[in-house]
Amino acid sequence: MSRRRKTQGEQSGGVPEYMLTYGDMMTLLLCFFVLLFAFSEIDAKKFQMIMESFQGSAGVLRGGKTLDDTQFVNNSTLEDDVTNNLKEIRDLRALKESLERHLEENKLQDQILVELDNRGLLVRFEDNVLFDSGRAELKPESKKILEFMSKLLEQEKFADKVIRVEGHTDSDPIKSSRQFPTNWELSTIRAVNVARFFIEETNMMPQRLAVSGYSKYHPVAPNTSSENKAKNRRVDIVILSSKYEKSEPNYSN
Secondary structure, three states: OOOOOOOOOOOOOOOOHHHHHHHHHHHHHHHHHHHHHHHHHHHHHHHHHHHHHHHOOOOOOOOOOOOOOOOOOHHHHHHHHHHHHHHHHHHHHHHHHHHHHHHHOOOOOOEEEEEEOEEEEEEEEEOOOOOOOOOOOOOOOHHHHHHHHHHHHHHHHHHHHEEEEEEEEOOOOOOOOOOOOOOOOOOHHHHHHHHHHHHHHHHHOOOHEEEEEEOOOOOOOOOOOHHHHHHHEEEEEEEOOOHHOOOOOOOOO
């Protein structure tokens, strides 16, 4: 029995011929995007802020809200939020760089830490930079850096930022102090005195400031050595990002 010749257009099986061209095109597109990615520079902070901007807005990422038929995603609003977040990051980074330059000029970079964290910009005054041991009066030389900070924070782009002042101690109990029966009082009064300096000496708006005293209960290192205890004796000043400003009650410009 003779084999029937294949007419034009018939195929012997397998994938259709057009799939070869399609596969080549997909491969080329993949290579193109890989090259774009390889030539680009990813800013981790910007990427994180973009993700946080989308988180919760569309109910897709972990921690988002469930969508219902009464709410719709406004694309232009999302784009505005991302743009504002990126601008805020740039502004806080510029503030960080200005502070770091000032600290280097005054040889304070080993005593004061400045870094961006998830809450905003953290300025950490370690150990006895602001206060003598067991005391809550600001040291005269410490006021210069606080005055410099106040001038930066009065700039228009930071004028609406909320500032948290947080006092911390190590685990050693207060000895022979009637004014500060425990570390709670010491950490709180220290934070209060920093806030009062901003208000009374630099005319900062009181509505911008919040104060907390944490005693020994928020250490950054285990209280097992004198070096670690020195790290835990600190005052943190946090310039809050817009996301965390909402945690402060009844603040308005």
